Structures are given as structure tokens and as C-alpha cells.
Amino acid sequence: MRLADAGAMVNQAILTKNNPLGDVLYGIDSTFLSRGLNAGIFEPYESPALEAIPEAFVLDPDHNVTPVAYGDVCLNYDTAYFSEDGPQLPDLLAEAWPAQSSLGCWSWRIRPRLHRG
Incomplete structure (x- = not known):
């Protein structure tokens, strides 16, 4: 299922959490993570791949989400x-x-x- 953005995806997952539309939620960013965690839409899973991920990127100590990517925002100016x-x-x-x-x-x-x- 494709939705407009991470916010729409998390909102849809929250609204359908008692009858989920899928098994995996991919694409949530740190901006919307707290909404998903507070709504209880995730199940804990400690991936074996976490051994290779720096601790700074593990945003949930209970492993409800697994970090897969990160990005920088750069402002260049004179x-x-x-x-x-x-x-x-x-x-x-x-x-x-x-x-x-x-x-x-x-x-x-x-x-x-x-x-x-």
C-alpha cells in the first residue's frame, strides 16, 4: 500500500491497528515515531542486524522499530x-x-x- 508520506502512513496504521492492512510498516521516520509508539502499533522484534547499527541510531530501546537508514539535512549559504x-x-x-x-x-x-x- 502506498500513502502520501510518513505521516499519512502512521495515521492509517493507527486507525487500522485492530485490523491491520499489512504485516510490516516501512518508512516511518523519527518525526512520527512517537505517534506510532504511543498508539501501540508495533510489536517488539530485536533484529540480529542491530549488532552492526551504531547505538545512536537505535531510537527505541524496546526494539519496536529497527533503523534502516538515516539522512542529513544541509543548509548551504554564503x-x-x-x-x-x-x-x-x-x-x-x-x-x-x-x-x-x-x-x-x-x-x-x-x-x-x-x-x-
Whole structure:
């Protein structure tokens, strides 16, 4: 089954948890993980592949989910332009829908790092 995004997938899994539409949920990201965990849509499974995964990527100590990938978000900008002409870069960050944007709800974590130049 294909859905629009991770949020739609998790919502569909929550709504159908008593009569699941599938056996595996693939594609949940850290943004929506807490919703799935709080709704109890997962069953614990400790994969033997976890031995090769760095502990920093194991987001659930009860092993309700298994990490399979990670990604970085990079913002490239001209530091000279912003230091000479302003405005301050954090004022340009748009977090219009923080509950629906993978970057939006985590941008509070990256803001302090934006000015390291």
C-alpha cells in the first residue's frame, strides 16, 4: 500500500491497528515515531542486524522499530553575504507546519549550529 508520506502512513496504521492492512510498516521516520509508539502499533522484534547499527541510531530501546537508514539535512549559504548584508539567517527559516515537516519540528535543534560558519 502506498500513502502520501510518513505521516499519512502512521495515521492509517493507527486507525487500522485492530485490523491491520499489512504485516510490516516501512518508512516511518523519527518525526512520527512517537505517534506510532504511543498508539501501540508495533510489536517488539530485536533484529540480529542491530549488532552492526551504531547505538545512536537505535531510537527505541524496546526494539519496536529497527533503523534502516538515516539522512542529513544541509543548509548551504554564503556566510559573507549574511555577515555584510544581513538579515540574520534564523529569521529566514520558515517553520509554517512544524508538526507536518520533518525539518520543521527538528529545526530548533539545528538553529544554534547555523552560525558556526
